[in-house]
Structures are given as C-alpha cells and as structure tokens.
Amino acid sequence: MRKYNGNLQKFETRREKDLLGHLITTSLKYKVWIAFLLLIIAFGMFGYYRQIKYGLIVTAMRDYTSWGIYISNFVFFVAISLVGSLFSSILKLNKNEWARPLTRVSEIIAVAAIICAAVIIIVDMGRPDRFFYVIKYLRIQSPIIWDVIIISTYLVISFLLLFISVLPDLALCRDRLIEIPKWKKRLYRITAINWNNDPKQMAMLKKVSTILAISVLPVAFAIHTITSWLFATTWRPGWDSTNLGPYFVSGAFMAGAAVIIVAMYFMRTELKLKAYITESHFDKMGKLLVLLSLVYLYFNINEYLGPAFKMVGVEGEHITELFVGKYAPMYWFVQLGGLILPIILLTFKNLRKPIPIAIISIFVILGAWFKRFLIVIPSLQHPYLPIQGVDESYLHYNPTWEEWAITLSSFAWLLLIITVLIKLFPIIPVQKAENISKKAVEKILQQ
C-alpha cells in the first residue's frame, strides 16, 4: 500500500494548507481512535446479536417500562441533530458572520446524529424485520408515523445542507489534492458535480442555500416537536403537558450548542486550527449557550412548577420520585450540574476559555442525556391504572449490559461518522464562495 505523507502536495495559500492538510495525512492517533471506536462498536454488535437471537427479553424493558435507554438515546440524538439548523439557519439568516466556520461541523454532527437516531429506533424494535410494516400499514393518525416521515425528511435536508456547504471545497479538493488515494480522487470528482467556480454556479448555489436555510427551520422545529408529541399524546404523568414541544426544542438547542463547543475544542487541538477557531469563538459560543440554557430553564420551570404545586395523584408521585425519591440524585445532577451551574459559570469571561468551557459543555451534554432518561423512564413506571399482580421485575428498570453496550456503540457510531466525515471533507470552508452579494446573484441569474 502506498504511503501518503504529504511531501509532494503543494498548496497555493496558507489557508488551503491549514484546512486541507488533515485530508492527506493520517496520524497514528487517528488510527488508534478509529480502532477504539470500532472495538466499542463490535461490543455493541455482540449485544445486538444477543438481542436478535433471544429477543427484547435480554433488555430490562418489560410491560410498564416499555421504552428504555434506547428511546431516551433516540430523543438525545434527535436533539443533537437540531444543531445543524441552529448554525445553517438561525445564525446564518441573522448574519452572525463569526459562526460561519462552525457551520460545517454543525452540519456534520447533524447528519451523524440523525442517522444514529433513525438506526436506534430500529434497534428498539423487537422484530426489526417488520420495519417496513410501518410504511405498509401506515396510519396517518399516529404520531409515530409523523415521526418516521419527519426524520426521513430531516435526514435528506441535513445531507443537502452539508453537501451545499461543502460543494465548492469538494471541487477544490478535486483540483488541488494530488497525493491522495485513487478512491478519494474519484470521490471528490463525483461529489464535486462539475463545480468550477463559475459565477452562474455560485449564484445558483447561493440561491438554494438561502432557500434551504429558510426551509430547514420549520422542519427542525417539527422534528423535535413531533418527538415530544410521541410523549405528549400518551396519557402518562410527566408527559401530559402542553409545554412539551418548546421544552424539547429549547433543550435540543442547548445540548446541540454544547456538543459544538466540545467538537470545536477537539478540532482546534487535534487538527491544529487555532487560527480559525479562536478564543473569540468559544467566548461567543459560551454566551450563546447561556442564552439557550436560560430559555431551557424557563421551560423547565414551567414543566415542573404546575404539577409540583398541585401534587395530584400519580402526577404527584412522579414528581416526588424525581425531587426526593429514587431518581432524585440523577434529577438534581441534571438540573444543577447540567443546567443551572453552567449558566452561572459561563457568565464569567475566564470560564468561556476553550478548556473550561469544553468541560462545562461535557456536563451539559451528560445532563442532557440523563434528562432524556428522566423524561422517558420514571413516567412509564407510574401508569394511571394501578399496577397489580405482576412480576417484581416489571416494577423497576435497570438497563442490562446488552442495552448499555448497544447504547455505547451508538455513541461510537456517532463519533465514527463525525470523524470519518471530518477526515474526508474540509471542516472549515476554504473557499469563500458564499461571499457574493445579493445584487450580484440577481444580476447573474438574469443573464
């Protein structure tokens, strides 16, 4: 096998060298990282093999807790995927120029997260071979069908967002990168779809990019609102709430922003992009995270205050279990460690520096994951009809090793997809193709 060490590769500018360099060389660290992820995936696959062989009985899910960590993980992945729209739509349409270098990584994370979300749903099925029955026996009245439709739509839109953003740079890779394997050359040639920096091409790309930026927003809101409706349309304590849609969406933006900060930290250190992802980016992302966390805090107060004030029946039992019962340690870790403390800490400028903010963001992400656990599982253990005459194991939910293995491997998949995409495509836009004025676009398109 031919070795590529980057000696023959010449770049025209420093920017190209910095941003395309990592596409040519592969460090040992990268290989070890990939091997580590593959190991976790293999472990998860073994767990899944056992689940396929013996059925869902290998999980701790039973009649009452019929949605376990697979579904909380699914909600988490859907939440993470919303970050693509935060950058490609909200920040872009509001002309936040500073966020532009972060757009592509947000789109890569969105694509990876939505793929994992779609797959984890199939993992949750006892009979995955019957997946297509969902389409065959489609009932438009079912929120699950709305979810299937919106996830597939958002998956396509996420791919388009990433593709449109990366297209000029794919052409650049096709034209500039010499010292790369043949398959990579072919990949760039095919995916660059004959892009040649033609003004007309630029104008057309700019136009579709704007259309997509506008249309992704309602889809992104819909995807997580519908995910929340899976719960809100089911009559269980903790889910029977009109607040659930915005509560989920705001939580998703917060978790997504935290994921971006952690990704920024690793990109900056591992890909040596200090000149492109600056401390100012971390500072701004810190402020954005505080804003998004405050919105989420507001919806959290709304979500818990009403039922906690009334303490009615099963709803009261559910709240008691969260506040002072067996889920209290997790609940307070999520609310304090994953929400309130990050808000307070990130108001200090020094804590918005790369290392502290990355650590705080990891807590926000952990909080976000366990929050989804708290949304899904305790509610299921408090049905409105009393639980009578069932096996003792039905009353608790302690995920089995197979569930943890599969969940861990889903994270490994997420990281693997992100790592591979980062290795294939420039993570920060090299060409500034989008910096073309609106007037120029209209003029070119009229020609």
Place this chain on the structure above:
Amino acid sequence: MILGKKLHIAILNIIFIVGLFLINNPNIYGQETMEDATLSVDFSEEDGRKTVIATAVDQFGVPIEELDLYFYVKRTFSLLPIGDIFNSTDENGVVEVQFPDDLPGDTEGNIILVVKIIESDLYNDLSLEITKNWGIPAQIDQAEEKRSLWAAAANAPITLVIAVSGMILVIWFIIFYIIFVLFKISKITPIKT
C-alpha cells in the same frame, strides 16, 4: 415330533386369528354398526312464541325415538346452548325447543342455529347449521366507521390527511427543487478562454 409341534402352533395361530375376528365383530356382542341419522328442522312462530322443531329419522325414513339432540346459536367466539339440558325425540322422532326472544343477530337479524347429534350410541355425530332471521338486528355504532383519530387508516380525518400531505408535499417539493438546481449546476461547463 417336530411336525407335531408345528401343527400345534398352527392351530394356536388359527384360534388366535378367529378370536381377534370375533372380538372385533360388533354383532357378536349385540353392537350394531353406527348409522347415519337425518335431521330436518322446522320453525314455528305462534303468538310470538318461537319454536324450533327438529325431526330425526334413520336411513330408512323411520323416526328415531329417544335420541338426544343439542341446539345452539352461533355467537362470535363459541356456541350458545338453547333449550333444555337434554332434548330427546319423541316416538315421532320430533323434539321442540323454545327459541329465546332476546338474542342479537347480525344487522339484518339473522342468527345461525346449530343442531347436533353428539356421541350417540347408535348414530354418527352430525351437525346442521341453519340461518334464520330470529335475532334482534344489531345496531353497529356508526362512530367507528366515521373519520376519526381512532379509526382505521382508511378513515383518517380528512383535515389531518390534507394538512399532513400538504406539509409533506411542500417540503419535498423544495427538496426536489434543490436537487434539480444542483443538477443544473452540474451541467454548467466552464467558459473556455
């Protein structure tokens, strides 16, 4: 000696075979061969009293006396017994059973009456099914048929179908438009200078 022994065994074998034949012959024990009976059912309605009249005859048309018949009405999951516990035929081979007034039928009031001969000593088992409109016509709740959130897929509320399809059409139209523009982008060739 050897010949005598063989003869002895042969005689024993013959006795054994004849014995088997005799054991299996019902005539020897006074058992008759099971016969097929024929059932006919009539319905009579006088002064609002509904009666099922069943007649049993043997293969020669001779009425069968003291034959137990079992009467049922077919329900969704099982057979509902009607009449007395035992309903035996009289000397004319006839048995009468009163039919209840309060049994629901299908939408037209039809019920399926089942008359059976079960485990008789002399006659083979028999089951006869007759449809009769003696039931109370069932009122099917039309709500289940109406368009609603809980109806079958084909009866989804029309507003929901329009809303969901509309949204899907709009967003997928945009997606296909973008793919079309990307296709157009791929067809633009650089201007040769």
